[in-house]
Amino acid sequence: MCYCLLVLGKTLRFRALLNLESRVYQITPILALHTFWGNILPMRTGDVSYVYLMQRRQKVDATQGIASLIVASLIDLILLIGLVIATAWLLRDALRDTFSGTVLYLVPLLIGSALIAVVVFVSVAPNACMKFADLCAGPLLRLEKQPVSWATNKGLQVLQELTAFRSNRRFLEVWVYSLLCLVIRFGFQCYLVVEMGVDVPVTEALFALTFTNVFNLLPVQTIGNFGTTEFPFVWLLTHFGTSVEVSTVTGFSLHILILIYCLPLGMYGFLNKPKEQ
Numbered sequence: 001m002c003y004c005l006l007v008l009g010k011t012l013r014f015r016a017l018l019n020l021e022s023r024v025y026q027i028t029p030i031l032a033l034h035t036f037w038g039n040i041l042p043m044r045t046g047d048v049s050y051v052y053l054m055q056r057r058q059k060v061d062a063t064q065g066i067a068s069l070i071v072a073s074l075i076d077l078i079l080l081i082g083l084v085i086a087t088a089w090l091l092r093d094a095l096r097d098t099f100s101g102t103v104l105y106l107v108p109l110l111i112g113s114a115l116i117a118v119v120v121f122v123s124v125a126p127n128a129c130m131k132f133a134d135l136c137a138g139p140l141l142r143l144e145k146q147p148v149s150w151a152t153n154k155g156l157q158v159l160q161e162l163t164a165f166r167s168n169r170r171f172l173e174v175w176v177y178s179l180l181c182l183v184i185r186f187g188f189q190c191y192l193v194v195e196m197g198v199d200v201p202v203t204e205a206l207f208a209l210t211f212t213n214v215f216n217l218l219p220v221q222t223i224g225n226f227g228t229t230e231f232p233f234v235w236l237l238t239h240f241g242t243s244v245e246v247s248t249v250t251g252f253s254l255h256i257l258i259l260i261y262c263l264p265l266g267m268y269g270f271l272n273k274p275k276e277q
């Protein structure tokens with residue numbers, strides 16, 4: 001139920017981001033498949049499924065789909081940085097010997113502030129943003145080399161779509177849905193850790209999960225996300241005093257459970273196609 005609610009929350013978020021008129025049940029299979037492939041494919045290539053399916057099933061232009069993914073990732077990163085700072089403050093005594101205050105608080109705060117400034121600048125001053133981008137892209141376009149000019153033009157098109165997002169009620173809805181997804185995801189995962197019966201405090205598990213999710217926003221995943229998901233999680237739990245065996249079993253068990261949950265949803269997204277297809 002929690003995992004289905006998470007996919008529903010993602011559906012509502014992207015429906016608001018793209019300002020789609022389609023019914024929620026028409027978009028949910030796309031996000032179910034996107035969640036499935038995101039947990040299976042390496043290097044964040046699962047995001048390609050979202051762009052392709054939105055274009056195929058909802059007639060959303062590819063550049064608009066990419067732009068919505070970038071906005072969603074920026075919001076997720078800002079919220080995750082806030083959660084990292086909050087949980088790190090609660091665990092400041094345990095983390096003091098490993099991380100400095102600069103690494104735990106100052107750097108995340110600066111990164112989060114910079115991201116917020118970028119989001120505000122793009123949504124509040126779109127014309128100035130495009131003028132600055134055109135100025136930077138000018139030398140690349142003058143090279144007249146096909147791969148470079150093509151990539152530059154595509155980048156400008158994506159940025160143009162990004163400037164279409166405004167700081168209005170719809171954008172506020174996106175933030176609310178993003179926060180809801182964050183609460184469901186980490187609440188669900190912390191619940192699984194507790195139900196495993198392992199002796200890991202919830203605050204420590206939450207910090208390890210948050211750090212792992214920030215790490216996995218980068219395109220570093222392997223097939224099935226094995227290793228890249230467990231390594232930061234296990235490393236932090238062992239730092240807090242949990243044995244390597246317990247940390248490793250907890251990390252792999254949590255990962256396998258999540259993969260098991262996403263399988264039927266992936267099958268649902270695959271089978272639930274528009275009638276005309």
